[in-house]
Every structure is written in structure tokens, then in C-alpha cells.
Amino acid sequence: MISYCTNVHPAEDVDGIVAQLERYALPVRERLGADRLGVGLWLSAPVARGLADDATARKRFRAELDARGLAVYTLNAFPYGGFHDEVVKQAVYRPTWTSKERAAYTIDCVTVLADLLAADASYGSISTLPLAWREPWTEHDDRRAAEAFDQVVQAIRSTGERPIRLAVEPEPGCVLDTVADALGWLAGRVDPEYVGLCLDTCHLAVSFADPAETLAAIAKSGVDVVKVQASAALHVEKPAEAREALAAFAEPRYLHQVRELGADGVVHQSDDLPEAWADLPGEGPWRVHFHMPLHQEPAAPLSTTTDVLSAVAAGLPGEPHVEVETYTWSVLPDAGDLVGGIAAELEWARDNLVREGVSA
Template identity: 35%
Template sequence: MKTSLGHLTYCSNIHPGERWDDHFSALQTSIPLIRQAVAPDKAFGMGLRVAGLASKDLLLESNLKPFQEWLTEQNAYVFTMNGFPYGGFHDTRVKEDVHAPDWIQPERRDYTIRLFQILSQLLPAGMRGGISTSPLTYRHWWPTELTRTEAFQQATHHMLEVVVELVRINQTTGQVLHLDIEPEPDGLLENSAEFIEWFNDQLIFEGVPYLVQKAGLSEAEAEAALRTHIQVCYDVCHFAVEFENPDEALNRFEAEGIGIGKIQISSALKVDFENYVSEKMELLSRFDEPTYLHQVVAQHQGTLLKYPDLNEALWDGTPTGEWRIHYHVPLFVEQYGLLNSTRDDIVRVLNRQQRKPFTEHLEVETYTWGVLPPESQLPIEESIIRELKWTLAQVEGNVRNLN
């Protein structure tokens, strides 16, 4: 939906399924209920997640046309998509396989191009569209400097092939579409510093001559195209887990001329071990579950120590200082007993967006409903409605009335 800070939606990666029929069925059930609760008199924007198999289904006219007709009937529109998880994302072990196939594999390139071809046909006239994607690959799959260098090179090449397609779409339709890379802990791109280094030293350096040759652009046009079509997905949870100050990170991106394609509005778990240490460790163990990666970054006396998953931190970590855990917890709850969240970072990011707008797209992304401790679980539509209402209250400056 259109708000004073941009188009706001929730990410439909919370709905299970790998084929389009499964996706569409979930949307047909959930969207009317959510829209009626949060925006009955407005067009309802959607953040669409389409799995790898489903993307092949949806390109078929027999599936795409009925979906377009349904969007019209529902007064709904698609302006952003989540192209990070390719395969099964619920009711199965996901963990590091959320990155597979990674950007080293041609399947990731082909999948992303399919998504852009879909988005191009769904996007309302005059609106920009974006698709978020993984931070190239999973860092621990490339343990040496040599293999990591090779991974960067292959991933960048595949991404440049996608940019050529986005330039073609722009030249053909006038649409501006951008690929929004989502740094996260243990991705090949984890934080703002790593993203900026890769963007300047590899993407621009290699991409300008590549687009001159493959797309027939001048050097200036090629650099402008790269900056238009490759941007950042600012997932608030991820940057908070990395202990990045939102204003400082956003200032760095702005100074480097790197665009923010969308904000993913999400909150991480945060634990201060100043007191009640054993009780907090016991509470934290309830969030250790076998489906998703929950990377941990511990800060003690200015030093950051990283653990690939929560179970390793619980087993090997020393509970001192502050821990931040990559666990997307509900936005409308600030504390979980003795555990806290990084929700304040969302407020800071939205305040920055209000003072100095830097993106058009805002997407609530809490996908862990099925693995939360039982006391935090609610019916899925009720949970999404509460998430969106909390966010809308932030946008309109009226959060106290909805706490």
C-alpha cells in the first residue's frame, strides 16, 4: 500500500509451497483478510515470493493471466519480489541451503531473470520494481582466499548477465528494475564495508567494460546502468546483528552512490548478559530450532565474535557482553521475557527514511512464525496484520496507540 514513506507490504515467503498453485492458493486466502484489516480503501501492494519451480509455472500465460486478473479484482499490485530462497523454505531443513543455488551457479542467474520477466509483466505503469537476492553465496562454502576469489568472480559475472537483461527490459519497456542484494551474516557479503568494496572494486570495475561490449553502452551509461540496476536490500535485522549503526551504514552507501532498493523491516533477538545469565541462556535455548540459520554475533569489550548458528553459540560461546541473533522475531513485541530485540533499529531506519527518503519500497519480513516458541505463535493472518499495523503506526508516528 502507498504510505507517506513509500510502498509498504509484507513478504509472502511466510507462505509454504514450491509450485505456483500452492503460492496462489495461500495468497487467495490471506490477502483479502489482510487487506481488509489494514488498507480496506487502498490498493494493496504485495511483496511476492516465487520459488524456483513456481517461477517456471508463473511464466506460462495460463497461470500469469489469471493472477493478473485476480490482482485487478483485489485492487492489489506487485512492486517487489523476494528472490533469495529458491527451494523449500518451510517444513524442511533450510539452514545454509537457503543460499543454494548460489550466484556461482547458472541456475541462480536463470531463476532471477525469470523473476524479472514476471515482475515486468506485473509491475504497474510508472512504478519501479525490485527483487531481493542472496549476498552472492554462503561464506563457509569457500574456505580459502583462492576459492573465495573465484566465487566472487563467477558470481559477479552471472550478476552482470542479469544486468544486461535489465538494460534490455528498460530499453524495450522503459521500466526501471533493480536487483537488491541482501547482505547477511556469513554471506560472502556480510555488511556495508564488504558490499561497498565489492561494488566499487569488482562490480563497477568489471561491469563497465562488460556492458560496453554486451549492451552497446558508453562507459558513462554503463556505470549509470550498474548503479541503477544493482542496489542494496537493507534488511534491518541483518545489519543490526552485524552491530552496524543504521545512520552510519546508510550514510556510507549514500556517499558511495549506492542505491537502497528496499528496506526489509525485520527485528533480531538481542541479549545483554550483564545479569540473569543462566536464565537468559535457558530462554535463548528455546529459540534453537532445526529449520533456519540463526547466526550469532557476540560483542564484548569492542570485539566481535561470530558463530555460524545458535546451537554452536549455546554450546561453545561465553555468555558475556551482548549477543545478537539472526532470528526474525515479531515486530510488535519488543521483549521476550529477559530477552530483548533490535526493534529500535527499525525506528531509526524509518526515521531516516522520513527525514531523507532513500528508497520507495518497504517490506515487512518476519518468516519464522512456524518455529517460534509456542507462546509467540498466532494464526498467520493475525500475525501479519499485527506486523503491518505496528509498521504503519511507525510510519504515521502513532506507535504508542498500538503497542
């Protein structure tokens, strides 16, 4: 089942989460005419801690989901908290995988997901950050992170019959910047039965990686694609002609990494859109880490990378969880109605990805 990620909603307590599911997820399901709707839950660390400590609270929360026809296959445990603060930027990568807090939060999410997991799910997935922002990072940090993953795996092994799997999500600018970085780091450090890859197709597109070559490398690596975040980046073929159009996307809350593909194949990088004009040559195409609604094509000279998403869907091995993750609705220029937007994205995903082999 294709889910939509609830990190688009700002609530950071259980009552608030339930209220926002009532306000948004329920009418989305009804608009789609579906008996059930997949929701990829984002739970802040305090919420996850409270639920993990209280089995009765988990049972009540599960009942609230069931009553609204909402099914949970996956959690997004990338943001620890404060994901809708006025300024998030690099704070989203903290705490890192070197910290006790990150491991404890992820273990709490494991406990919660084990009780929320949909009855027809063969496994549950939890996506997580690519260790940390790229600096500072040392070999000692590598060891500490690997030990933290091992702690989480030990917790997963005690959860019951259906496995829960971590999905590490490479992102531009981080320690694991690309899929190749993630494959290299995971190999030999983690148990592949429980830890695999979260393939975010916006991030993949921003890196200018070839989808077919990426999928072939994953297949050879022995690392599973546990989860796909169905997302699209902003594409600009001629940046010099798009200054005014891009200015509308240079907003202060989230980090919008930019990559430029040079004529020689070299990928140049900038850590945020407002800095890109000074950092990049501006001669080749740009891709911007700004999650764009899947069903919307922005006005020229801008476009999106849904072609990368479609190419990934066509070649995906196995049946990973698929989560539509457009968390940027609150900062989009002219975003419009959120219920209508989420429903339209899910319709687009159903019409364009299911036929490529993704499970509905």
C-alpha cells in the same frame, strides 16, 4: 507502499500461491481496512520458470492479484526453493551466484515482475542473496558472480520503460556478511543503475553496526538502497541469564546466526544458536538472527531490535521499497493467528515507520 513478504507461506505452485493469498493476504487487507495491500512475492524457481515461459499464465496470475486488491512492487528471490522444508539451514544459500541456475532464476523473476508490477510503481525490485555462504569462496568465484549479475542486468534492460533493480542482501556468515562488505563488493563490479542494496534491518542489527554510520557509508558509496526488509532481531543483554528463554528459539529449520558484542568493541560470532553457548564468551550482549514480529515484545530477559529499524527509517535516502519480512511465524514459540499477526505487524510499520518518512 509497505508490503509483506509471502515467503512466510509454503506454497510452491501457482494454484497454491493463489490459495494462500486468498486465505491470508485478502483477510489481512480487509482487517487493515485498505483498498490495496502490498505483497512482496516469493516464487520458487519452478514457479518463476513456468510463469516466465507463459505470458498467458502471467496475465491470469496478475488478474488473481488484482481481484484481491493485492499490489506487487517487489519479489524476494533469495530462497531458490524448499524454504519450508523440515531443515533449511545453509541450503537457503544454494544455488550460489556462481551458478547458471541462480542467474536463470533471477532472470525469470525479472520477466515475471515486469508483468506483475503495480501500475503506480516507479520501479520494481528483486532482493537476492549475498553471493553465497562465506566458504568456500575464491577470487575466481568473484569474477563468475560479477558475470552472472551482468547477465541479469542485460535481461533487465530489455523489460520496458519502468526499470527493475536487483537488491543484494548482506547477511551474517555469508560472503557479503555486512553492509560494508556489500558496498565494497558492488563498487566497480555491477551497474549501480540496476544493482543496489537490500538493507535487512534484522541482519544489520545482528552485526551490531551503527545505523547512522551505516547510512552515511551508503550515501558516500554511490550504491542505492533499493529495498528495505523491515525486520527485527532477538536481543539478549545478559545471555547467562537467558538460557532457558533462548532455548525456545533454537529450532531445527532455519539458521539463526548469533553475534556477541565484546567490551572492547570486537564482535564475536557463532553460526547458529544451538552452537552459540560453546562458541561465544557469553559476557556481552547477544543478537540472534531470528526475525521477530515487529509489534511483539518478548518477555524479559529477551527483547528485540525495532530501535534499529526505526533509526534506519528515520535516515533513509530516497524512497526504497519496504517489505515486512517475518518468515519465522511457523517456528515462533506461541506464534498465534497468522492473519492477525501479519496485520498487526503492518499496522506497527504504518504507525512507526511512515512517520519517519517511509511511504505508506
